[in-house]
Amino acid sequence: MTTFDKREQGFEAKFVHDEELMFRATARSNKLLGLWAAGRLGLSGDAAASYATRLVTDHLEDRTMDEVLDKVANDLAGTGLAREQVALKLQECLHQALAQLEADKQ
Template sequence: MTTFDKREQGFEAKFVHDEEFMFKATARSNKLLGLWAAGQLGLSGDAAASYATTLVTDHLESRAIADVVDEVSGDLAAKGIAREQVALKLQECLHQALAQLEVDKQ
């Protein structure tokens, strides 16, 4: 195996690792957002967990942030929570998820 082949394999392995890490971070942040939104909707226990899990599973393939924000802000519109607030909360959740994953790695 040449040096070029080893280098290529290294880049491919890093790409796979980075994609897996971002997938986990996105799923975790969606769950955190779902739990927050469930609380805003007055849900607790199994109902809150179900809402959060649905938010994660519905957006596993697309991973589009706008879709998640649209869905949650639509659910929270009657509570007077603006789309911008939901987007900021999702950003907070993503930072929290990344921090949690970093701790999990250690």
């Protein structure tokens, strides 16, 4: 195996690792956002958990962050929260999810 082949394998392995990490972070941040939104909607217990789980599992592979943001912003439209506020919360949840995944590694 040449040095070039080893380098290519290394890049491919890093890409796979980064994609897996982003998938896990996105799923976790969607759940955190779902739990936050459920609280804002007055849901608790099983209803809150179900809302958060649906946010993670519905269209798991093809839902973009914008679609998640749109769904939650639309659900929260009656509460007076603007889409920008939900976007900030989503960003906060993503940072929290990445920190949790880092902590889990150690």
